Amino acid sequence: MSDLRLRRSVLYMPGSNPRALEKAKTLPADSLILDLEDAVGPEEKELAREQVCAAARSREYGDREIIIRVNAPQTPWGEADLRCAIEARPDAILMPKVSSPAVLESIADHLEALDAPPEIKIWAMIETPAAILNIQKIAAARRDPRTRLTCFVLGTNDLAKDTWAQLVPGRVPMLPWIMFTLAAARAEGLTILDGVWNDIGDVEGCRAECRQSRDLGFDGKTLIHPNQLEPANTSFAPTEEEVRRARLVIDAFDQPENAKRGAIKVEGRMYERQHISMAKRAVVWSEAIAARGH
Structure with missing residues (x-):
């Protein structure tokens, strides 16, 4: 435990917003996800890629862990995103829509072909019904060092979209999936981060869900606004x-x-x-x- 990496607060930053990327250098976040996927519209994808990779290369974020979320390889932007992210050398690359171990195997092939530095790790978004059904096999992919898999990130918004489950306080509809995913992560020694709290105006609601996340066993929570940092940082700290x-x-x-x-x-x-x-x-x-x- 001496090499513990804090991931209480993991803040998404839209790659298309240069002011947000600059502000992130001063925020009390443990980790930053510089986002090329959901937070960026199609017409802004290429500009966002340039800005995010330049930001990661700058090494101006202090001790904050830097992760780049790329678009999926099958999208028009995926291949270029992955190549640029590898050149920028973040701490990790976050892959969306990882629904089977085959996705991680394919990414491993891409990393080898692009001669990715070994210190770049892979984080996996768990955000589809298929991922939940395959979660033990996906987690077990960590045993193959080629996959570089170190972390699961729960995508509760996409899970709600695809299953029609309601995002209600306490998240009762999703608790079976959440705990099944968490157990799979722990069985294979993976870090696991909770999904986002959508209501950026409800800080106390965010705090309550952060506390629930900690009680459930998560390492930390993904966030979408700086006002969610304090609830996450304090909720995941031992009293x-x-x-x-x-x-x-x-x-x-x-x-x-x-x-x-x-x-x-x-x-x-x-x-x-x-x-x-x-x-x-x-x-x-x-x-x-x-x-x-x-």
Whole structure:
């Protein structure tokens, strides 16, 4: 856990908007998705590609992780997007509409043909009914290093469009799909990010969904507006009380008298040895946030 990468807040930035790309250099986001796909109209695709790749090449975003979301290879812009993104060398390339492992295998072939640097990783949008039905096989593609797969990004808007499920508070219609996708990601050691909150005027609604995301087990949440950064950053941070209790649990199991015990009581609550890793995760998470400064 020493190499923990914070992804509490992952903000989409429209590639066609140069002011947004410039502003992103000052925002307290853990990661930035410079978008060439949904946020960009057809007539702006080529300009957006130029602007996004220039922004990524600039290396002016500090310690923020940079991801470029390209258009799918079968679209008129996909091949050029992928080539330009590889030349810009972001931390990762986000592929839309990954509905089967075959998509990742095809992308791997493209990356090899274009001699993509090995440090560029692949993130996959999970946003179709077919992806949900194939999610275990898609996650298992991580076992093949050629795919470079490291992260799932849930696309709840597209899932709602294709299934007719309603995007209601609490997301009850989608919870089975959400948890199935999350379990598949965890089984293969993938990072997983929640979908966006659409109502940019409802910050408290965003906060509630961020808290739900954390409770469900997500690493962070994708966002569409800077006013959603604070709710995400705070919701995915362990509280002072959680960190205090985590340190107590770690210290208690470190005591000589507890060396052979499988379970102990700390402040009236029972803890098993499996809770040590959970406690250490909370401490490392809090230290990483403190080091980041927001």
